Amino acid sequence: xxxxxxxxxxxxxxxxxxxxxxxxxxxxxxxxxxxxxxxxxxxxxxxxxxxxxxxxxxxxxxxxxxxxxxxxxxxxxxxxxxxxxxxxxxxxxxxxxxxxxxxxxxxxxxxxxxxxxxxxxxxxxxxxxxxxxxxxxxxxxxxxxxxxxxxxxxxxxxxxxxxxxxxxxxxxxxxxxxxxxxxxxxxxxxxxxxxxxxxxxxxxxxxxxxxxxxxxxxxxxxxxxxxxxxxxxxxxxxxxxxxxxxxxxxxxxxxxxxxxxxxxxxxxxxxxxxxxxxxxxxxxxxxxxxxxxxxxxxxxxxxxxxxxxxxxxxxxxxxxxxxxxxxxxxxxxxxxxxxxxxxxxxxxxxxxxxxxxxxxxxxxxxxxxxxxxxxxxxxxxxxxxxxxxxxxxxxxxxxxxxxxxxxxxxxxxxxxxxxxxxxxxxxx
Numbered sequence: 001x002x003x004x005x006x007x008x009x010x011x012x013x014x015x016x017x018x019x020x021x022x023x024x025x026x027x028x029x030x031x032x033x034x035x036x037x038x039x040x041x042x043x044x045x046x047x048x049x050x051x052x053x054x055x056x057x058x059x060x061x062x063x064x065x066x067x068x069x070x071x072x073x074x075x076x077x078x079x080x081x082x083x084x085x086x087x088x089x090x091x092x093x094x095x096x097x098x099x100x101x102x103x104x105x106x107x108x109x110x111x112x113x114x115x116x117x118x119x120x121x122x123x124x125x126x127x128x129x130x131x132x133x134x135x136x137x138x139x140x141x142x143x144x145x146x147x148x149x150x151x152x153x154x155x156x157x158x159x160x161x162x163x164x165x166x167x168x169x170x171x172x173x174x175x176x177x178x179x180x181x182x183x184x185x186x187x188x189x190x191x192x193x194x195x196x197x198x199x200x201x202x203x204x205x206x207x208x209x210x211x212x213x214x215x216x217x218x219x220x221x222x223x224x225x226x227x228x229x230x231x232x233x234x235x236x237x238x239x240x241x242x243x244x245x246x247x248x249x250x251x252x253x254x255x256x257x258x259x260x261x262x263x264x265x266x267x268x269x270x271x272x273x274x275x276x277x278x279x280x281x282x283x284x285x286x287x288x289x290x291x292x293x294x295x296x297x298x299x300x301x302x303x304x305x306x307x308x309x310x311x312x313x314x315x316x317x318x319x320x321x322x323x324x325x326x327x328x329x330x331x332x333x334x335x336x337x338x339x340x341x342x343x344x345x346x347x348x349x350x351x352x353x354x355x356x357x358x359x360x361x362x363x364x365x366x367x368x369x370x371x372x373x374x375x376x377x378x379x380x381x382x383x384x385x386x387x388x389x390x391x392x393x394x395x396x397x398x399x400x401x402x403x404x405x406x407x408x409x410x411x412x413x414x415x416x417x418x419x420x421x422x423x424x425x426x427x428x
Contacts, residue, residue, distance in 0.1 A: 002071045002096070003058045012039045012046045012196060014058055016178070021067035032065045033180035039193060040172040044200045051102040052080040053195050055093070056242040059084065060189045061175050066091045073097055079104045083241025087234055105243040111204020113247065113379055116191040117161075117168070119154035121292055123209035124271035125258035126250050127166070129386040131379055135201050136161060137169045137194035141176050148276050156279035157270040164267055169197060188235055188246075198244050205376045206239065207247040211258055212368060215251040216402060219331030223405040226251065227373055245376045249383045252371025253391065255332045256295065256364035261390045263301045284308065285315040287328075295332060298339035306345065313347040319427045322351060325420050326411055334358040350426045354419040357410050363398040367391045370399065 001022050006013040014037040018024060025031040039046070055076040062070070068091050075097045085092050095101070117123050117136035127134055138158050140151060158168045171193035179185045194206050217224035226232055239246040250258060262268035273292045274282035282289045290312045297304040304312075312318055327333050334355035340348065367387050375383050394402070410416055 001062060001066045001069075002073065003062070004073045005054055007047045007049075009045050009047055010040060010042050012049065013037070014039075014061060014175075016062050016065075018065070019067070023065050023067055026064045030064075030183070031180050032178065033182070034174070034177045037061055037173065037175045037178055039175075039196060041169075041193075041197075043169075044197060046196070049196055050105050050199060051076040052105050052242040053198055053244070055080055055084070056238055056244075057192045057195050059093075059238060060186050060192055060195075061178055063186050064179075065185075068092075069094060071096045075099045075101050077102045077104045080241045084238055087237040105199070107243065108199075108202045108204055110202070111378070112202055113205050113207060113376075114194045114198070114201065114203035115207045115209075116188075116194055117158070118190065118209065119157035119270070120209065120273035120275075120288075121262045121271045122211050122250065122255065122258045122273075124157070124268055125253065125261040125265075126207055126209040127161070128261050128265035128267050129249055129383050129390075130207060131382050132165075134207075135167045135169065135194075135203065137171060137191075137197065137201075139175075139190050139193045140170050140172045142172060142174050144177070144182075147182070150276055150278060153272040153274065153277065153279045153282075157272060160270045161267065164270075166267075167201075169193070169201065171197070195242070195244060203244060204378060205245045205247045207249055209258075210248045210251050212250075212252055212254040212364075212371075212402075213329050213331065215248060215371070215374070216368070216405075218254065218364075218402055218405050219326075219329045221326060221407050221411070223403055227371075232374070247376050247379070248371070248374040249379075250387075251374045252368035253387065254364040255291070255329060256299075256335050256361075257367065257391050259292070259295050259299055259301065260365060261387075263296075263299070264390050284312060285317065287317055287321045290315065290318045290321075291329060291332060291336075294336040294340065298336040309340075309348060310345050313345070313351070322354075323424055323427060325416075326407055327355070330355060330407070331358060331361055331364060335361045335364050346426050347423075350419070350423045354416070354423050357413065357416055358407075363394055363401060365391065366394045366398060368399060368402050369393050 002017040004015040016035045051074045072095045075095045078101045112133045115136045117138045161168045176182050191206050213219040215226045236246045262271045273288045277283040296302045337352045
């Protein structure tokens with residue numbers, strides 16, 4: 001694949017050209033869509049973006065579709081190319097530009113942490129535990145006809161963060177259309193606007209709102225030793241090679257914990273995870289509305305009526321998710337269901353029976369502190385201290401529960417299989 005860059009003062013365009021051996025359809029679930037990505041901002045001059053930042057961004061956008069070689073029509077530094085190629089196995093990077101390699105990016109003398117901000121609860125919880133100098137960067141996807149996406153809530157979240165004193169950046173970028181169906185081609189591609197603006201904003205790292213369930217696998221089938229795993233090794237090496245370390249400040253915090261943080265912290269008022277409804281008017285039909293709403297109700301942060309909960313579980317999208325074995329983030333669903341007081345709903349009662357075998361899971365309201373190694377040294381102490389303002393710290397026994405997490409016995413038990421069948425029957 002070849003990557004070409006077109007620049008003018010306020011617009012940066014990535015053009016991707018497929019070549020022999022590239023992978024236009026990496027799986028049955030998605031394929032390559034548009035072959036071009038445009039990033040726009042009126043506040044910054046995009047003509048002087050460092051080649052290493054361009055190269056990192058290009059990899060995050062097109063990684064699934066590259067076959068054997070990714071060719072840049074610009075010249076990243078030798079340090080970036082060597083670092084990236086040391087971790088890339090399926091393909092290698094090369095420059096087809098006649099210019100000599102760029103100099104390695106200069107280190108920012110007094111850097112600020114950056115955050116790939118979405119406006120959701122997890123992303124908001126991340127900013128609540130990060131230094132006050134953190135700069136949230138929101139990637140604003142242009143709307144397409146027929147899309148269910150509504151950016152209203154995210155725009156309001158950004159506006160309210162600005163009122164709280166944060167230097168929020170809203171950058172238009174259509175990289176999600178590179179993938180068909182629309183979505184992030186890689187799960188950290190939402191960082192591209194922050195990467196591109198790293199030098200303009202003086203960023204020393206880029207953070208994500210990745211939670212315990214996504215990092216360590218809690219709530220999925222098995223524990224994942226994330227800091228020593230392939231995902232962290234791959235992406236953290238790429239970011240480090242461009243001189244902008246990756247940071248996961250709430251990787252040791254469950255969705256239960258992020259809900260608690262967002263409820264307690266002043267900045268938490270900006271959070272809304274639903275991307276279909278309007279500000280303070282979530283759609284109450286999507287999977288996020290079900291999971292986050294049921295959890296907030298269980299924690300006493302909001303009060304959902306029986307009718308509202310019944311409406312959520314009648315959504316086709318929600319029923320499809322709940323019909324999976326295991327359910328996505330099953331630990332969070334179990335935590336909420338074991339604290340739900342709805343009694344006159346066959347769907348809710350059957351769902352409670354389906355997940356009750358996982359237990360009370362009170363430890364999900366605490367911080368798994370070994371995750372602090374996923375935060376750069378500059379901000380590690382401050383982030384850890386802030387997390388402990390809102391959450392207790394797991395003791396060694398609770399850490400063992402996380403590190404020994406294995407759902408095989410539960411999922412294969414007669415009780416769970418029978419409850420799963422009963423839930424499907426109720427939905428039918």
